[in-house]
Amino acid sequence: MLDGHVLLGWLSSCALLGLLACAPRPSAAYFGLTGNEPLTILPLTSEMEEAAVKAHYKVCDRLKLEKKQRRMCRRDPGVAETLMEAISMSALECQYQFRFERWNCTLEGRYRASLLKRGFKETAFLYAISSAGLTHAMAKACSAGRMERCTCDEAPDLENREAWQWGGCGDNLKYSNKFVKEFLGRKPNKDLRARVDFHNNLVGMKVIKAGVETTCKCHGVSGSCTVRTCWRQLSPFHEIGKQLKQKYETSLKVGSTTNEATGEGDISPPKKSIPGHSDQIPRTTDLVYIDDSPSFCLMSRYSPGTSGRKCYKDKNCDSICCGRGHNTQSRVVTRPCQCQVRWCCYVECKQCTQREEVYTCKD
C-alpha cells in the first residue's frame, strides 16, 4: 500500500486524471479544470496528425463545451489542440504548486466535481489557473503558427492581408485575451457563485497580463538606438502558477450583502462592504471565495485525504498529516545518479544504492 503512494511524482498522477468523468455542474460551464469534460490528457500530437479535415470536431465534442464555446472551438483546428494543451498545462501546474499541501490538486473526477459545486479557495484557484492556462496557451499557439486565425483576424481575408502589409498585426497577447474573454462568456448578473467564478477567471487573466514584460531591441544606424522596436512577452507559466498560489493564500472571503432570497447578491469583502454601491465585485486582483475550505485531512467528498501521503520531514509532515503523526520507513533504494545529460533525449547515469527514509502520514 505504501509503495503505491510513494510514487508521488506529479507526472504519474496525471495519468489518473483521465479515468473518470465528472458529473455536470449546476452553474455556468467554464473551461479547463472547471469544465464539465473529463480531464483526459489526450495524446495531442497523434490526434492532430490525422489529415482528416474534421478531426478537430471530435476533439471539440469531447470537451463538452457550451454551444458558443463549441462554435469557437470548431472555427479553427488549432483551437481544439490549444484547448487541450491549456487543460494539461493548468493541471500540471496546479499539481506542481500544491505538491506539498494537504490538498494536492487531486483532480480525479468525483473530487473535482464536488469541489466545483462549492466555492472554496481551492475552487477559486482552479478557476484562475484555468483561465490563465488558456490565455497562455492561446498566445503561444499563435506564435507557433498553430492557429489559422490569430491576430489581424477582425477583417475579411483580403483586408486582413492589407492590414498586415500596411502596419502589421496586434500582438498575440491581446488576441488571446480577447479570445479567452469571449470564450468564457459575459459577466453573469445575478448568481453570486457565478460572479465569484467569473471574477476568479478574470484574476487568472490579470496575472498573465501583469506578468508581461516589454523587451526592446535597438537596430538603428550601426545598431544604435535611433530605431528601437519593443515587444511584449509572457512570463513562464511556472511564474504564473507561483503568483496564483500566493493569491490563493491571501484570498478574500466574500459574502452576499443583500437579500439572498431574491438572488440579487453582491460580492464584496465582508469587512468593507459598501451598501450604497450595488454590483460590487471587489476591484482587486485577489482571489475570492464563498465557503470555508474543509481540512482535506480525511477522506471526504472533496479529497482522498492525506492518509498514506508521502511527506517531507521537518517540512510538511506536521501540517499535512494533520497531527496524526507519520510512519518512517527506511529502505535501500537503487536509483540513477551522477547523471550526464545532453540537452535532450539522452541521459547517462550511474546506479547508486543508498539508504533512504520515507515518511508517510498515518491513517
Add this chain to the structure above:
Amino acid sequence: MAGAIIENMSTKKLCIVGGILLIFQVIAFLVGGLIAPSPTTAVAYTSVKCIDVRKNHHKTKWLTPWGPNYCEKIKDFDEAVSRQIEANDIVFAVHIPLPNKEMSPWFQFMLFIMQLDIAFKMDNDLKENAEITLDVSLAYRDDMFDDWEEIAHAIELRKLKCTFGSPKTLESEGRHYDCDFLPFMEIGSVAHKYYLINIRLPVNERKGINVGIGEIKDIRLVGIHQNGGFTKVWFAMKTFLTPSILIIMVWYWRRITLMTRAPVLLEKVIFALGISMTFINIPVEWFSIGFDWTWMLLFGDIRQGIFYAMLLSFWIIFCGEHMMDQNERNHLSGYWKQVGPIAVGSFCLFIFDMCERGVQLKNPFYSIWTTEVGTELAMAFIIVAGICLCLYFLFLCFMVFQVFRNISGKQSSLPAMSKARRLHYEGLIFRFKFLMLITLACAAMTVIFFIVSQVTEGHWKWGDITIQVNSAFFTGIYGMWNLYVFALMFLYAPSHKNYGEDQSNGDLGVNSGEELQLTTTITHVDGPTEVYKLARKEAQE
C-alpha cells in the same frame, strides 16, 4: 560670402519664409503621426520541434512546421526520450510569416533575435559561460507548394548569458533561467513571400559541442521588420524632398557662379551639405521593391554617415569663418584639427558597420558581438568613435565661445567703424546668431523627440485619433533637417543687393574696393591688412 540673402531680407519677408518652413515642418510631423503606421513590427515566433525521420542526413531537407508537407512533431523532450529520438534528429523549425500572411518587399529588412527557454534541472545544470552551437539554415519560397530554396547555411556559436533567480535546489527544478536574448539573423531585403528557418543543435560529446547547455525547452524567435505602410510614406517623402533640395541646390550654385569671384570655402561647404542631403534623399530604395538588394541596409547606413559627417564639418567651418580674428582660413586644411576627429570617428563607425552588416551580406547569421575578439574589436571602434565625437564637441564649444567673445569685443567698437565695415560686421554677427539659433533649435527638437519616442509607448490615443509617436519622430526629424539644409542654402546664398546701394553719400573712404574685398572673403579686414589685401588683389588682377 558677405551680403547673403538673409542680411538683406526685410524682417517681414524673413518671417514669411520662416512661416512657410514651419508649415512644412508641421506637415512632416503629421504625415508620420497620422498617416503612417508605426515604423516597425515585432512578431513573436515559437519554433516547432520537428523530427528528421530520414536515416542519413546527406542532403539538407527542409522541415516545415505547418502548411503542406508539414513535419512530424514532438510536443516536448520527454516524448523524445521515450521515443528514443536523438538530439541530432530534432529540428527547430520556424515558418515566416505566420499562417495566412505573406512577406513583402515593402518590409525592407528582417532581423531576428533568439530567446531560449532553459529549465533548471539538478542533474543538467547550465555551465558557466556556456556556449551553444547552432546549425542554422534559411530558405525561401514564393508559393506555398513550391520547394524550398536555400539562402544561407551556417554553424554559429552563441554565448549564453543566463541567471537563475531562485536557489538551485531540488524544489526549484523546472523553473526557467532568465536568459538575455541573442542576436540571430539579419537580412537587408525581403524579396520573397515565405521564409523558413531550420535550427539544429548538434551534440558532440567528445568535442564538447552543446554539452552543459541546460535543458532547453523551447526556442523562440522575434522577427522585426519595417512596416509596409511606413515604407510607403517614407518613400513618398523622399520622392517629394529630392527635387526640392535639388532645385534649391541648382539655384544656389547658379547664384555663386554668377558672381565674379571664386566661391569661398563656406559656400562650398554649404553646397557639399546640400549634395550629401540629396544623396540621402534620392529614393534608390524604390529599386528594392523589384530587386533583391540585400546591401540596401548597409548603403543606407553609409549615406547617413556621410550626411552626419558633413553636417558636423559644416558647423565647425561656419564657426571658423565667422571668427572675426586675424587668421586667414578659407581652406579645409586650416580645420584639420577639428575635421580630423570627425573623419576618424566616421571611419571607425564605417569599419564597424562593414564588420557587422558587411559580413551579414555573406552570412546573415553573423554577428560581431558573439565572439570575444569581435566584441572587443567592436567596442574599440565604438569607443574611438565616441572619443572623437567628444573631442569634436569640445572644439566646437570652444570655437562658439571664441566667436561670442569676438562678437562682444566687436560690438563695443562697432559705432566707431566706417559704415561699410560696420555693416559687414553686423551682417556677420546676425548671420552667426541666426544660424546658431536655428541649429540649436533643430538639435534640441531632435533630442527632445528622441527622448519622447524612447520613453513613451509607440502611440498616443486622442479620442478617435491615434498618433504614432515613433513615426512622427522619424518623418518630422527627417523633414526638419531637410528644411534646415534648404533654409541654409536659400538664406545664405549670396545676395544680388549690395550694401552700398543707397550708400553713395556714405562716409566711406574706400568704396568699391572695400566692397569687392568684403564680398570676396569673409575673413577679417582690419587696419593695414585691408590695404595690404587690396593691393594683393590688384596685383593678382
